Amino acid sequence: QKEVEQDPGPLSVPEGAIVSLNCTYSNSAFQYFMWYRQYSRKGPELLMYTYSSGNKEDGRFTAQVDKSSKYISLFIRDSQPSDSATYLCAMSHTNAGGTSYGKLTFGQGTILTVHP
Amino acid sequence: EAQVTQNPRYLITVTGKKLTVTCSQNMNHEYMSWYRQDPGLGLRQIYYSMNVEVTDKGDVPEGYKVSRKEKRNFPLILESPSPNQTSLYFCASSSRPGREQFFGPGTRLTVL
Numbered sequence: 001q002k003e004v005e006q007d008p009g010p011l012s013v014p015e016g017a018i019v020s021l022n023c024t025y026s027n028s029a030f031q032y033f034m035w036y037r038q039y040s041r042k043g044p045e046l047l048m049y050t051y052s053s054g055n056k057e058d059g060r061f062t063a064q065v066d067k068s069s070k071y072i073s074l075f076i077r078d079s080q081p082s083d084s085a086t087y088l089c090a091m092s093h094t095n096a097g098g099t100s101y102g103k104l105t106f107g108q109g110t111i112l113t114v115h116p
Numbered sequence: 117e118a119q120v121t122q123n124p125r126y127l128i129t130v131t132g133k134k135l136t137v138t139c140s141q142n143m144n145h146e147y148m149s150w151y152r153q154d155p156g157l158g159l160r161q162i163y164y165s166m167n168v169e170v171t172d173k174g175d176v177p178e179g180y181k182v183s184r185k186e187k188r189n190f191p192l193i194l195e196s197p198s199p200n201q202t203s204l205y206f207c208a209s210s211s212r213p214g215r216e217q218f219f220g221p222g223t224r225l226t227v228l
Contacts (some may be wrong), residue, residue, distance in 0.1 A: 008156070032214045043136075043206050043219030044159070089168060092214035102147055102166050102213035103174060108158040 003027050006089055006107025015116050019076040023089035023107045026070065030091040030105075033065050035074045038086040038109070047087075048074070079114045084112050120220035122207050128226045129197060137192045139207030147213035148190040149174070150182065152203040153222075159206065160204050165190055166213070179222045197227040 006023045013019055021035075021075040032051055036044035048063040050072075051057045056063045072091075076083055089107040120141045129135055140146065149164035151174075161174030165184040181193040181200055190209075194201060204224050208217040 006158070034215065041222075043208075043221055045219065046216040049215050058147075090159075102149070102164050102172070103161060104149070104159075104214070104217065105161075106151075106159040108156060 001026060001113040004089065004091055004105050004107045007110055008108050010111040010113065012113045013079055015079060015081060015114055017079050017114070018081070019079050019112060019114075021074040021076075021087050021089075021110050021112070024070055025072075025091055025105075027091075027093065027105075028067075028070065029093040032092045033063070033072050034092075034104075035061075035063055036088040036090060036106075038088060040085075044088055078088050079112075081114050081116055084113045085094065118218070120207055120209055120218055120225050122205075122220040124223060125221065126224050128228065130228050131198055132196050132198060135147070135194050135225075137194075137205060137207075139190045140188050140193065141190075141207075141209040141218070142188065143209060143211070143218065144187065145209035145211050145218075146187065147210045147217075148184065149207045149208045149210075149213075149217065150180070150190070150192045151208065152176065152201075153206060154203050162192070162205075162214070197225075199227050201225065202227050205221060 034049040035047045038044040053067045060077045064073040086109045088109045125169040151159045163182040165171045207220040210217040
């Protein structure tokens with residue numbers, strides 16, 4: 001079983017729709033949760049990161065973490081054609097002193113297409 | 117401009133011919149890492165480095181070598197490439213490695 005599982009999609013939605021992207025994980029030691037966006041032929045770029053359970057909002061994007069269920073989500077409101085990309089969840093954990101191990105574990109990525 | 121650069125961007129080679137992919141960052145980041153990206157498998161970490169002369173294995177280190185002699189550079193070495201190393205490779209750097217990482221543009225490698 002993979003440590004991080006992500007709905008592979010692909011996902012195709014009309015402009016203006018609310019998009020929900022999800023990942024589940026099995027390693028309860030994960031403490032940092034990130035979402036990266038990757039446009040075609042580009043490297044991933046960080047969209048959002050969260051440390052604790054709950055919601056974090058940034059414009060049209062909301063990251064949600066439920067540590068008890070080992071489940072994270074990214075919601076995109078009022079989706080735009082420019083949101084068309086691959087979205088990757090990523091996770092990492094720290095040692096007892098809070099220092100990151102530096103090892104990121106990614107989900108498989110979800111390809112999103114927002115059509116006008 | 118803050119960036120991570122990789123060279124070459126595209127490479128076609130043959131089995132067994134040693135190659136090096138260079139990675140350089142201008143952000144004075146201590147942490148650097150190499151990933152490979154394959155369809156259906158996402159990004160998998162090959163090696164990472166927390167500082168100069170400090171490197172550690174990621175999830176898929178077999179067949180790869182790295183070195184970190186300078187803070188800004190982190191080359192990936194394939195001593196004897198094989199076709200199963202055909203992939204898209206990304207280098208990344210960070211000042212806070214467990215959180216945001218800045219990725220390079222990628223190197224598409226084909227091993228025949």
